[in-house]
Amino acid sequence: MKSIKYITVILAASILGACHKLDTPPLGVISDEQVFTNANAIQAYMADIYTNLPIEDFVYEPNSGFLTGNGGRWQNFYHTDAIDGEMVGPYGGTGDAAQGFGFWPYDKIRVINVLINKLPAYASNFTPSQVNEWLGEAYFCRAYTYFALVKRYGGVPIVRTVIDPNASVASLQVPRDKEEDVYNFIASDFDSAFALMTDPGSNIPQGSASKYAAPAYKSRAMLYAGTIAKYGAANYVAGDAQAKGIVGIPSADASKFFQEAYDAAKLVEGHFSLYTGGYPDKQQNYVDIFLKPNKEDIFLRQYTQSDPNQNGDNAGPHSWDATMTCRIMTADGLSRAYPSEDFVERFGPLPVVNPDGTPTRFTNRADLMNGLEPRLLATVYFPGATLRGINFDVQRGIYKTFAGSAAQELNNSLTSPNDVQTGSNVNLYLGDINAVANGLNVIGRAGVSTNGDDLTRTGFYVRKYIDYNKPASACGLYQSTQSYIDMRYAEVLLNRAEAAMELGTGAMQADALSDINQVRDRAGAVPATVSMTIDTIRNERCKELAFEHQYWWDIRRWRTADQVLNNRNMYALLPYFISSESKYIFLKQLEPFKRTYNFQKLWYYEPLPGGELGKNPNLFPNNPGY
Amino acid sequence: MNKLLIKGIIGAGFLFLVASCTKTDNIAGPDSAFQGNIIDSVTGKNLVTETGGVQIELKQLSWSANPDPYYIPSKPDGTFEDTRIFSGHYSVIPTQGAFWPVDSILKDIKGATSQNFTVVPYLEITNVTHTQNADSLVMTFQLQAPRTNGLPQIIDATEFVNNTPFVGGGAFIQSFYNESSATVSINSNWSSAIGTTTYRTVVHNLQPGWTYYARIGVRLNDSYKKYDLSDIVQVAMPTK
Numbered sequence: 069m070k071s072i073k074y075i076t077v078i079l080a081a082s083i084l085g086a087c088h089k090l091d092t093p094p095l096g097v098i099s100d101e102q103v104f105t106n107a108n109a110i111q112a113y114m115a116d117i118y119t120n121l122p123i124e125d126f127v128y129e130p131n132s133g134f135l136t137g138n139g140g141r142w143q144n145f146y147h148t149d150a151i152d153g154e155m156v157g158p159y160g161g162t163g164d165a166a167q168g169f170g171f172w173p174y175d176k177i178r179v180i181n182v183l184i185n186k187l188p189a190y191a192s193n194f195t196p197s198q199v200n201e202w203l204g205e206a207y208f209c210r211a212y213t214y215f216a217l218v219k220r221y222g223g224v225p226i227v228r229t230v231i232d233p234n235a236s237v238a239s240l241q242v243p244r245d246k247e248e249d250v251y252n253f254i255a256s257d258f259d260s261a262f263a264l265m266t267d268p269g270s271n272i273p274q275g276s277a278s279k280y281a282a283p284a285y286k287s288r289a290m291l292y293a294g295t296i297a298k299y300g301a302a303n304y305v306a307g308d309a310q311a312k313g314i315v316g317i318p319s320a321d322a323s324k325f326f327q328e329a330y331d332a333a334k335l336v337e338g339h340f341s342l343y344t345g346g347y348p349d350k351q352q353n354y355v356d357i358f359l360k361p362n363k364e365d366i367f368l369r370q371y372t373q374s375d376p377n378q379n380g381d382n383a384g385p386h387s388w389d390a391t392m393t394c395r396i397m398t399a400d401g402l403s404r405a406y407p408s409e410d411f412v413e414r415f416g417p418l419p420v421v422n423p424d425g426t427p428t429r430f431t432n433r434a435d436l437m438n439g440l441e442p443r444l445l446a447t448v449y450f451p452g453a454t455l456r457g458i459n460f461d462v463q464r465g466i467y468k469t470f471a472g473s474a475a476q477e478l479n480n481s482l483t484s485p486n487d488v489q490t491g492s493n494v495n496l497y498l499g500d501i502n503a504v505a506n507g508l509n510v511i512g513r514a515g516v517s518t519n520g521d522d523l524t525r526t527g528f529y530v531r532k533y534i535d536y537n538k539p540a541s542a543c544g545l546y547q548s549t550q551s552y553i554d555m556r557y558a559e560v561l562l563n564r565a566e567a568a569m570e571l572g573t574g575a576m577q578a579d580a581l582s583d584i585n586q587v588r589d590r591a592g593a594v595p596a597t598v599s600m601t602i603d604t605i606r607n608e609r610c611k612e613l614a615f616e617h618q619y620w621w622d623i624r625r626w627r628t629a630d631q632v633l634n635n636r637n638m639y640a641l642l643p644y645f646i647s648s649e650s651k652y653i654f655l656k657q658l659e660p661f662k663r664t665y666n667f668q669k670l671w672y673y674e675p676l677p678g679g680e681l682g683k684n685p686n687l688f689p690n691n692p693g694y
Numbered sequence: 695m696n697k698l699l700i701k702g703i704i705g706a707g708f709l710f711l712v713a714s715c716t717k718t719d720n721i722a723g724p725d726s727a728f729q730g731n732i733i734d735s736v737t738g739k740n741l742v743t744e745t746g747g748v749q750i751e752l753k754q755l756s757w758s759a760n761p762d763p764y765y766i767p768s769k770p771d772g773t774f775e776d777t778r779i780f781s782g783h784y785s786v787i788p789t790q791g792a793f794w795p796v797d798s799i800l801k802d803i804k805g806a807t808s809q810n811f812t813v814v815p816y817l818e819i820t821n822v823t824h825t826q827n828a829d830s831l832v833m834t835f836q837l838q839a840p841r842t843n844g845l846p847q848i849i850d851a852t853e854f855v856n857n858t859p860f861v862g863g864g865a866f867i868q869s870f871y872n873e874s875s876a877t878v879s880i881n882s883n884w885s886s887a888i889g890t891t892t893y894r895t896v897v898h899n900l901q902p903g904w905t906y907y908a909r910i911g912v913r914l915n916d917s918y919k920k921y922d923l924s925d926i927v928q929v930a931m932p933t934k
Contacts, residue, residue: 306916693918
């Protein structure tokens with residue numbers, strides 16, 4: 069019995085004796101030292117930063133966000149350009165996504181700040197150029213993230229340091245900075261990134277930032293700041309945040325920002341170039357920009373098919389092929405977003421109406437494509453085009469006979485003598501995919517359907533980024549791995565042209581003309597002339613960067629969204645078969661769902677997330693109108 | 695002994711449970727009401743507007759220094775009412791309407807509370823006529839500005855048509871709106887010429903046998919682009 073007491077005492081002594089070893093580093097936590105003394109660990113740390121970088125890529129949804137590890141990320145048709153009218157799509161209107169998704173990536177910014185603030189202390193473990201390259205990339209990623217914030221909210225808190233979570237609550241409640249100060253901060257981070265990174269020469273890394281990516285993005289950010297200064301001063305929503313400069317930039321600073329945008333874009337010259345490797349076929353060349361690695365790519369997000377957990381992170385495959393073209397060309401999935409006729413008409417009116425006002429008769433639908441701009445044909449699949457050996461069989465209905473002008477059919481009111489659909493004298497047959505009239509299918513296998521929205525209802529399908537090389541069996545959900553090009557040299561030229569045109573001197577205008585004509589020449593378009601205006605440059609931007617998540621931000625920063633999306637219905641170009649003539653006609657009609665796109669001025673800024681406002685009263689005032 | 699102990703523990707446990715039950719929600723429900731009229735300073739009568747044509751913004755300062763704003767939308771007759779308001783001290787302002795900005799007022803809301811607001815509309819729509827032709831409705835009108843200095847740019851005037859009496863900038867039949875003749879684009883600052891012009895709008899393709907409601911709305915390029923509206927006219931189309 070006594071021996072138990074002794075054993076207990078000895079055991080207690082041995083337990084207490086172990087106490088001095090409790091100071092060992094915990095095995096479950098990776099220390100700063102472990103990461104920042106090992107090149108592979110830093111590489112992994114950087115990979116995490118890039119994975120979480122807010123890139124508006126294939127899987128980004130304007131109302132749901134960046135969808136890292138989200139099961140909804142197959143639905144690539146929930147696209148920014150489906151709320152701004154470039155496409156009509158699954159959204160009921162602009163308001164479905166105009167107020168964002170509560171983006172607030174300060175946890176991601178913290179991860180970047182940790183590297184920026186702590187890596188220098190461990191610099192002796194590496195060569196200076198290694199350290200500078202990592203720091204440069206980190207500055208690039210921080211600027212990139214702040215740009216994603218400022219374009220949504222205007223002024224946000226600028227946090228440069230690693231804040232101690234145990235500090236007093238008051239010190240954690242960082243107030244908002246002015247919008248102009250955030251843009252200046254972004255510019256200085258891109259400058260730091262540029263200064264720190266080394267010129268990779270022709271060996272440009274894929275999927276990570278490089279020296280000349282920094283000024284490319286700087287040109288984008290500074291162009292945004294310049295246009296917000298110039299146009300936001302006239303068209304704004306009044307409120308406290310606006311009065312204090314937390315949103316909005318003084319108009320006097322517009323030219324400073326335009327000059328910075330121009331200088332940054334000019335810096336990129338010579339380091340990247342427009343892709344022309346597929347010449348002389350300019351249409352095929354344009355298609356391949358988005359499918360073949362080339363010298364136009366400045367910054368990419370890459371995807372891999374081998375990711376075992378397809379939804380696990382942003383490196384898994386996407387579903388662009390399966391969700392942007394017609395199901396008859398794919399393995400599974402469905403499409404829901406379609407280019408509008410309004411977008412197609414940016415390239416000029418289509419030859420579908422004769423001088424006398426009657427609709428032009430076509431023997432084959434594909435004949436419409438004759439003589440159109442190669443870039444348009446490479447961006448949009450027209451009725452009668454072919455993908456993977458299958459025809460885009462698009463037809464809205466059948467007219468037995470068709471008399472009179474196209475204009476009377478314009479508004480889809482179906483009240484002209486041609487439009488008799490009931491009774492004994494039926495002349496116009498409309499219907500679903502199974503409808504048959506006099507032995508002919510009423511609608512095409514690729515649309516136009518008004519039952520559901522998984523066939524086109526504008527007549528068009530997206531072609532940009534569609535991988536025509538793959539068989540249909542390889543075009544299912546989570547089977548697409550083509551890279552998303554977040555920045556390419558064509559945009560740098562367009563940034564440069566717009567900034568130059570806004571600066572307005574004769575020499576600058578000549579520079580803008582030369583930039584635009586480089587883009588146009590590659591596109592196979594007719595060159596612009598000296599009579600070019602700022603609207604020419606803006607239209608060129610919309611044409612070149614269509615379906616690349618750009619137009620939405622452009623009409624916001626130009627402060628034109630409330631005018632171009634003013635209770636607006638988009639148009640479709642609908643092919644009909646005239647059975648008495650065995651010919652096709654194309655009628656420009658309202659897109660059959662008649663979705664209305666309306667932009668309220670207060671959406672020039674998104675509301676700050678309510679949860680953040682609750683935690684940090686220094687974020688007030690909220691943006692005007694909210 | 696053991697049984698007693700267990701009983702005691704269970705008894706004590708119940709006591710704890712019951713004790714926690716006494717923490718009732720002691721914040722009063724939203725049992726106050728707030729209502730009133732939005733008065734047009736020019737006519738002295740209620741502002742002619744539409745559902746949500748004006749928002750009464752309430753900020754409950756007795757709840758928080760930075761309260762989330764709460765909005766009561768106007769009714770078409772220029773009144774507003776909400777019978778589920780928390781009692782407390784509020785900052786109240788009519789906003790998001792087509793009138794000159796006004797200052798907020800402080801108001802204690804408790805029980806049934808009333809407050810009228812007087813606003814100066816950007817524009818009054820005067821001398822409104824409507825003429826019914828075969829399948830179309832022609833309206834003419836003039837614009838008067840109670841205050842012209844600093845008036846926002848006038849964008850356009852539109853003939854809104856709907857098949858219910860709820861007609862205005864937020865309720866109209868889109869196909870009539872899409873007709874170019876339904877809207878007069880003005881896109882200019884106020885001038886005396888605007889004050890002397892008689893504007894004319896037309897919508898076509900009204901269906902026989904239907905009753906329509908129509909009015910003119912004019913909007914200015916301020917923060918909210920809401921409409922100043924005319925009285926609603928009722929138009930019965932003859933059957934064919």
